[in-house]
Amino acid sequence: MSGTVSNTFQDDMDTQGKSIPGSTDRSEKRFRFILALSGSLIVLLLLAILVTLLVTALPSIKEFGLFFFIGKVWDATTETFGALPFLVGTLFTSFLALLISIPFSLAISIFLGEYFKEGAISGFLRSAVEILAGIPSVIYGLWGLFLLMPAVRFIEMKIGVAPHGVGILTSSLILSIMIIPFSASLGREVITLVPGDLKEAAYSLGATRFEVIKNIVIPYARSGLTAGILLALGRAIGETMAVTMLIGNSNFLPTSIFSPANTMASVIANEFAEATGVTAASLIYIALVLFFVTMIVNIAGTYIIHKLSIESSKEVS
Numbered sequence: 001m002s003g004t005v006s007n008t009f010q011d012d013m014d015t016q017g018k019s020i021p022g023s024t025d026r027s028e029k030r031f032r033f034i035l036a037l038s039g040s041l042i043v044l045l046l047l048a049i050l051v052t053l054l055v056t057a058l059p060s061i062k063e064f065g066l067f068f069f070i071g072k073v074w075d076a077t078t079e080t081f082g083a084l085p086f087l088v089g090t091l092f093t094s095f096l097a098l099l100i101s102i103p104f105s106l107a108i109s110i111f112l113g114e115y116f117k118e119g120a121i122s123g124f125l126r127s128a129v130e131i132l133a134g135i136p137s138v139i140y141g142l143w144g145l146f147l148l149m150p151a152v153r154f155i156e157m158k159i160g161v162a163p164h165g166v167g168i169l170t171s172s173l174i175l176s177i178m179i180i181p182f183s184a185s186l187g188r189e190v191i192t193l194v195p196g197d198l199k200e201a202a203y204s205l206g207a208t209r210f211e212v213i214k215n216i217v218i219p220y221a222r223s224g225l226t227a228g229i230l231l232a233l234g235r236a237i238g239e240t241m242a243v244t245m246l247i248g249n250s251n252f253l254p255t256s257i258f259s260p261a262n263t264m265a266s267v268i269a270n271e272f273a274e275a276t277g278v279t280a281a282s283l284i285y286i287a288l289v290l291f292f293v294t295m296i297v298n299i300a301g302t303y304i305i306h307k308l309s310i311e312s313s314k315e316v317s
Contacts, residue, residue, distance in 0.1 A: 190224025
């Protein structure tokens with residue numbers, strides 16, 4: 001009797017340990033279907049946004065065509081619309097903010113990834129960076145109005161420029177502060193992933209820490225650092241509230257970094273609530289242009305990261 005019970009128990013265990021082919025195939029098919037559906041929904045969502053912008057902007061596209069990109073006048077009373085001032089303002093503020101932020105974000109990444117990986121100081125700085133990344137943009141805008149704008153106005157008075165206080169320089173400075181946490185966080189992560197044996201081999205050959213960072217760490221982590229910079233650029237191009245509060249909201253083509261201007265995002269935020277007819281269609285046309293600019297930046301960034309990752313692996317090897 002005991003032998004029969006033990007044999008039955010062993011048969012049950014063997015049955016549980018073996019997978020049923022039909023059940024496994026059905027689970028695999030369901031899993032693949034869910035994955036394919038999720039990917040398809042993302043593509044459909046992207047196409048839905050594109051089609052919606054394209055259809056609603058169609059009256060402005062028919063009216064102005066490609067002249068919309070080179071037109072310098074934005075006047076709702078005469079229904080004359082050109083997006084060149086906003087395109088220039090967006091590129092000026094975004095790339096100037098990126099140039100300002102790169103040295104600081106790279107320094108923070110190296111400092112937290114190489115010099116202070118652990119400990120109270122590292123934990124405090126990492127928390128500070130994360131908090132800066134999570135602060136709403138309207139708070140940055142208010143801080144810029146009360147502190148940054150008077151400082152820029154003082155500089156403008158000293159160098160003999162019209163003391164607006166607001167303009168491309170002011171908005172670029174606040175943007176640079178806003179995007180530093182994004183590139184610094186990703187940069188720190190990729191620097192900590194550099195293999196330790198590569199660095200130890202360099203140290204064993206007599207290299208200093210600076211030489212290891214210059215010749216090993218940065219080349220190995222170049223693609224990740226570039227990804228952080230491009231992520232920050234994407235955030236800068238699409239930023240709305242802080243830029244709207246500090247750029248001056250001028251619809252004229254800027255002549256210098258001290259000039260008041262407008263970005264594509266800020267002009268939409270300022271005028272869309274009261275826009276109708278061709279004016280609303282022109283603002284949506286700007287949104288469509290912003291959509292394509294962001295897409296081009298992302299595609300170019302993916303290509304650059306792929307190329308740099310290949311070059312970095314060759315250099316380190």
